[in-house]
Amino acid sequence: MKLNRIQVKNFRLLRDVEVSLASNTTVVVGKNNCGKTSFAEVIRRFTNERLSRFELRDFSSQCAFEFANAFEQIRNGTAEHEVRKVLPFIEVRLFFKYDTNSPDVGPLSPFIIDLNEDCDEALVVMRYEAKSGQIDDLFSFNHYTDGMKIDQSRFLNDLSEGIPKHYSVKIWAEDPNDRENKREATYAEVENLLHTGFINAQRGLDDVTTKDSDVLAKVLEELFNAETTTSSKAPNISDQLTHAVASIQNEIDGDFKSIISSLLPSLKSLGYPGLGGTNLTTETKLDVRKLLSNHTKVRYEGSNGMLLPEAYNGLGMRNLIYILLQVVAFHRKYRNGATLGGLQILVIEEPEAHLHPQMQEVFIRQLDAIVDRMNDSQSEATDWPIQFIVSTHSSHIANEAKFEAIRYFTLDEDPLPDISSVASSTTIKSIESTCYKAKVKDLSVAAQAMPAANIGFLHQYLTQTRCDLFFADKAILIEGTCERLLLPVMCERIDELKDSPPLRSQYISTIEVGGAYAHIFIPLVRFLELPTLIITDIDPVDKPGGKKCYVHNGANTSNACIKSWFDDKAISVSQLQTQPEEKLHKDSVRLTYQCSEQKGGPCGRTFEDAFILANPAIFSVQPPQPDEAEKQAAEIASKYKKTTFALRFAVEQSDWETPKYIVDGLIWLAKQQLYSEGLSYTDFSKDD
Secondary structure, three states: OEEEEEEEEEEOOEEEEEEEOOOOEEEEEEOOOOOHHHHHHHHHHHOOHHHOOOOHHHEOOOHHHHHHHHHHHHHOOOOHHHHOOOOOOEEEEEEEEOOOOOOOOHHHHHHOOOOOOOOOEEEEEEEEEEOOOOHHHHOOOOOOOOOOOOOHHHHHHHHHHHHHHHEEEEEEEEEOOEEEEEEEOOHHHHHHHEEEEEEOOOOOOOOOOOOOOOHHHHHHHHHHHHHHHHOOOHHHHHHHHHHHHHHHHHHHHHHHHHHHHHHHHHHHHOOOOOOOOOOOOOOOOOOHHHHHOOOOOOEEEOOOOOEEEHHHOOHHHHHHHHHHHHHHHHHHHHHOOOOOOOEEEEEEEOOOOOOOHHHHHHHHHHHHHHHHHHHHOOOOOOOOOEEEEEEOOOHHHHHHOOHHHEEEEEEEEOOOOOOOOOOOOOOOOOOOOOOEEEEEEEHHHHHHOOOHHHHHHHHHHHHHHOOOHHHOOEEEEEOOHHHHHHHHHHHHHHHHHOOOOOHHHOOEEEEEOOOOOHHHHHHHHHHOOOOEEEEOOOOEEOOOOOOEOOHHHOOEEOOHHHHHHOOOOOOEHHHHHOOOHHHOEEOOEEEEOOOOOOOOOOOOOOHHHHHHHHOHHHHOOOOOOHHHHHHHHHHHHHOOOHHHHHHHHHHHOOOOOOOHHHHHHHHHHHHOOOOOOOOOOOHHHOOO
16 A cells, blocks of 8 residues: 555645655655645644644635635625635645555555445545535624725735634545545544654754753654553563662662651751651652653763763764654554554655765665665564655755656746636735746656656766756756856856846756757756756768768768757758747757857857857957868867866956857846746745
């Protein structure tokens, strides 16, 4: 049995998303403020009855219009069952996949209500909605008269007070193939089926300024307490502790009594105990549980034999130990539980905190191996049914994870709802800023559309280069070293033009891939909807499959990316030089390659050639004929090592012009819509 997918509606940025889960570890990636934290939080809230409370600000921004619409319908006398259809709710739908041939599905059985023998999915629905018969009470605002215009601030304040009173969580099992086939369920049944744990990003490991930090010790205490109260070994452990404490208790009690006896003569001189008074004595009682509490310390052995407190170890190692102890505690909790038939989900937020890059890679690689070792250490035949959800901002973790296990969170515009049925004189006024919602991209879906060889290449390349595509606003794919070293300066020059949004204020991932492999990335960046510029070389050859040559002698191109882009292995150089602008970009991707600085002028075949031709005065390129200028530029470029060439103009010399083809490409990239620009959320949709 596995939790196969999770659907969320109307929780903060999660307006309407579906996240499929890998069978072992799912890695959630994406830029800040795109819904990753909300995804973990909504799971936490709905799977724990104590935390299943929501406020108005937990609803998606667009719900403000829907609440106003529902209120208007109430004022118009619409029946409650009709109003409920437009009244916002927060919902989580959990889809469990199971083996239809299994004779016992354990705690999942109350949620299997379909009669289809081929159906291998069970659905649990948990919805925070208006209580039955209380919609009128929710909107019982006595300060609004018929036809009175709604004041937005007052209306939202009224809702904020009313929602906790008139909303509650409702749970039911639902037939995945028939929404009308339902069975009411309870929190007890859900908690018996699904056990959730959370290792938060804020772990308190670095609080050592005013007091000793014993975070690890507290985890060990909890682990030991759980073991002594629920384990089959509990009676033996309890007896041993009681026996040990009893002997200490008797000795301390005797010492205390002797001290009191020695004090009695002095007390009698002060009139104690007086007539009818009783003598003072002592009784010592040691509580085993209180002895354990706040008295367990983790110590590290120093090189000189001295025991050092846990705060003396590095934050990275303490963070790693903390996560491992929490995983072990979660495993123990499952093994020592009353039933072993349920499923466990452990959400780990930002495990990379304080870890150096290599340790981050080892962590994600070894997570499944840790589970295997825990299963091997148990005598039970049943393996630990655990699934991990790891939320990260680390390119090292993202690139090391399996490609198909990555779920990419991004933002999309959320169009204003149709509220034409609400009279303009009485409706809540429109929100001026654009609303946004989270959108989830499942890379396993992208992988299905790619050749297996390309998937292997991408995963290997991303792992080796630590590519941060999943966290960038935009991307630039380049040929080699010169472009990589000079690109930051070129972006700075583009920003000085002030006719487009500044590139340096955007998070751009630059990837050195070469013309032979850039096209392999195109399906991925398109799937991610990531604005991407490909800067490549025109690579002229004298004939298809022939030798390289100057551009003016070129018949075709040998560049694999260009040929793939135009879907023409025999496209001519002359055709490339005359391609219209609209042919150079497709969706969110643009291709750029060498072109003449002015009509009829020379054209370089490489970046260095093009750079020289864009700066003829610096390099003393003088031939009046374009063909001769191309040859001279190539000869000058051949005298430089690529790194030397790039460093000279990136560091030493700044009075140069950027080649036209790169200028055109960077201006296009700068103007591409960036959803994170100018985001202005109301309290409704804040996402940490």
